[in-house]
Amino acid sequence: MIKLYDTLRRKKEPLEPLMGEEVSLYVCGITPYSKAHLGHALHALIFDMLRRHLEWSGLKVRHIQNFTDIDDKIIDRANELNIPASELATTNTTDYLQSLRLLNILPATEYPRATSEMPNIIQVIEGLIEKNYAYPSNGDVYYHVRNKQDYGKLSGHDINDLRSGARIPQGETKKDPLDFALWKKAKPGEPYWESPWGEGRPGWHIECSAMAIGALGNRIDIHGGGADLIFPHHENEIAQSEGFTGESPFSRFWIHNALLQLGNDKMSKSSGNLISIDEVLQNTTADGLRLFVASSHYRSPLNYTPEALEAASTGAERLRAAAILQEVSPSGEPLSVNDERMKFRTALNDDLNTPRAIAVLFDLARSINRAHDNKKPFKEAQNLLCELANVLGFTLADPKTIKQELGPFQVLLKEYDENKGRKENLEDILWALLEIRKDLRQEKKWAAADRIRDRLSDLGIELQDSSSGTTWKIQ
RNA sequence: GGCGCCGUGGCCAAGUGGUAAGGCAGAGGUUUGCAAAACCUUUAUCACCGGUUCGAAUCCGGUCGGCGCCUCCA
Structure with a gap:
């Protein structure tokens, strides 16, 4: 009820x-x-x-x-x-x-x-x-x-x-x-x-x-x-x-x-004490801002600080990461998710208690990560995480598809497309680079591999190596 | 002056009678070539005083501190 x-x-x-x-x-x-x-x-x-x-x-x-x-x-x-x-x-x-x-x-x-x-x-x-x-x-x-x-x-x-x-x-x-x-x-x-x-x-x-x-x-x-x-x-x-x-x-x-x-x-019009939505979206994603809002109950005043927004952005990224984790040759008992849906519903039923609902999301994320480490199946838990996150309106979308106008890399991409009139996406070139780096790492040529990572980092692209390959995101 | 809200760990924030969710940050550890991520461990007696109760962050009274509305504002 x-x-x-x-x-x-x-x-x-x-x-x-x-x-x-x-x-x-x-x-x-x-x-x-x-x-x-x-x-x-x-x-x-x-x-x-x-x-x-x-x-x-x-x-x-x-x-x-x-x-x-x-x-x-x-x-x-x-x-x-x-x-x-x-x-x-x-x-x-x-x-x-x-x-x-x-x-x-x-x-x-x-x-x-x-x-x-x-x-x-x-x-x-x-x-x-x-x-x-x-x-x-x-x-x-x-x-x-x-x-x-x-x-x-x-x-x-x-x-x-x-x-x-x-x-x-x-x-x-x-x-x-x-x-x-x-x-x-x-x-x-x-x-x-x-x-x-x-x-x-x-x-x-x-x-x-x-x-x-x-x-x-x-x-x-x-x-x-x-x-x-x-x-x-x-x-x-x-x-x-x-x-x-x-x-x-x-x-x-x-x-x-x-x-x-x-x-x-x-924050009010009369005091001129304003931050525009555009301005905020320069520093976070829709999910980050949403988590910031949901982290406090709607009837409690929420104090905006750049630090708080940053914290929420990091948290949103944690949810997303758990939501897109890939199972790697899982075996054994699947991660069971019996209580989470009910806990989540109970929280929201209680005067839209989003902070409590979000705690359920983070608990799920931790369980999923743990199952991933232990090579247990977690698909079901992940589906639930996505479902519940969606109830609160989280996109769990990849920031690199969102921040198209923001990352230096995307700027390069745009300039490249405009100047050369080429259709190839610079993203393909990035993947080519990553392919080469993969070979370098296999040959244990660490200095060269790290150089690629550092240079890309300068361009605002963070690489993350894991057992299942390398992923990247625009910072 | 009237109406109302709030004070919980370094920061944010749940919890409204049975000994404190979660996030961010920090510390130590595991894993990894390194980095990142992840995982494990770890940090509070709830502004203060008094009362009610077997028992209170949670109820009552008071003190201090912060805030909103009463005028345009989501």
């Missing part, structure tokens, strides 16, 4: 999907006003692992991830860059989706965008006005927080404790400082959509209610996002959605991942 921690109920509860074998999962995506950073990757990786585990458990997951592609930040940034807001949003959305691919993250079932959902958004706002949860005011529409008596239940705020110090920006006419905008009247020069209240655009929060209800219905199983969204975003989303549908709870589970820390500060 899968248990997940629900932010609203403040405890782990069993997941019992509303629709039998089908789970609806709505994950708050990004506001694409800047390039995707490592915090986005962390978030996406965590929900990818959750989704993969749900699917491995036999559930069919309907996974919706939205893009809030119109909002103040986008407009401001687009103005700075002197490009249309839509162009900025599209560029960053594309960039983000590309990053997800590089990280081996499964695509969502749908990626709705706020700008494509205006009729739904307007319909929800109209419904809220009808039910007296919202009121129009000078071309804006506000949600009247004090009309929703359980407002604050998600974030644990009492409405009277909330700092009503929140100033009312000029031009806004709210009944109460805590009220938030559902619809914002367009200022001159801003992008706008037609609405019953005039030209304007949706406020932040309403798009998620509209998209979640539109794609998944009035009630959903799991709603996810970063912990920074608990208040006000998800609090407001609950107020809107439950106010509109009259049904509760809007989501059975509210899952929030802790935020990535950089040094002693959280």
Whole structure:
């Protein structure tokens, strides 16, 4: 039985999907006003692992991830860059989706965008006005927080404790400082959509209610996002959605991942404390980054340091090595793997405890290596390692096929191809070199053999000799 | 001021009542022409104080220290 921690109920509860074998999962995506950073990757990786585990458990997951592609930040940034807001949003959305691919993250079932959902958004706002949860005011529409008596239940705020110090920006006419905008009247020069209240655009929060209800219905199983969204975003989303549908709870589970820390500060747009996904992938692989993320529980803040990432990269390589080991004339009792699958499942069932699940992976790797040393059959264990690693989304792929643009050798390869127009792959030449080196070693001409290894090492290619031959990898 | 989280070996990180998973790093050893990899061995009483209990890292109270949210943010 899968248990997940629900932010609203403040405890782990069993997941019992509303629709039998089908789970609806709505994950708050990004506001694409800047390039995707490592915090986005962390978030996406965590929900990818959750989704993969749900699917491995036999559930069919309907996974919706939205893009809030119109909002103040986008407009401001687009103005700075002197490009249309839509162009900025599209560029960053594309960039983000590309990053997800590089990280081996499964695509969502749908990626709705706020700008494509205006009729739904307007319909929800109209419904809220009808039910007296919202009121129009000078071309804006506000949600009247004090009309929703359980407002604050998600974030644990009492409405009277909330700092009503929140100033009312000029031009806004709210009944109460805590009220938030559902619809914002367009200022001159801003992008706008037609609405019953005039030209304007949706406020932040309403798009998620509209998209979640539109794609998944009035009630959903799991709603996810970063912990920074608990208040006000998800609090407001609950107020809107439950106010509109009259049904509760809007989501059975509210899952929030802790935020990535950089040094002693959280990684955030406001502090400019950012590392881009591209930057990180210069120094590790998709698996390395994934292991880094999975090595800590998703509700614990993860502190980014280059050393920690390096450690995870080394660990990922260890898993890969065990996964691709070849049996060499094995005999005797095969390595038995009775408990591992269950241990792994138990760990993930317990609120997605990836650190414990990963420990199972490393235990398997050690057993496989040991069996290899003892010349015992280990194929079955290896298949299990691959299966379980895949549940967490590890590719176990060879870095040399991944780092095509990075290794000096691959650069050489590219230049060679371009300059000579030859089709031969330099990799073939490497294998020829290795063949010669093999002969040298057989003739015990160690100096020459080592020279080849050293020279290749200078080029960023590490050779590893073993009883079954020589392998190489790009460092 | 309000809401909430955290403090486990050199670093990272599980474990929420029965005497501490796993990873990285280090040390010693085995194997290997050497190197690398791998394997074996090895490093903790869980911030501090007090309490509850037969028994606590794990529950309660307090102290110190760090952090998040309350304002845009995954």
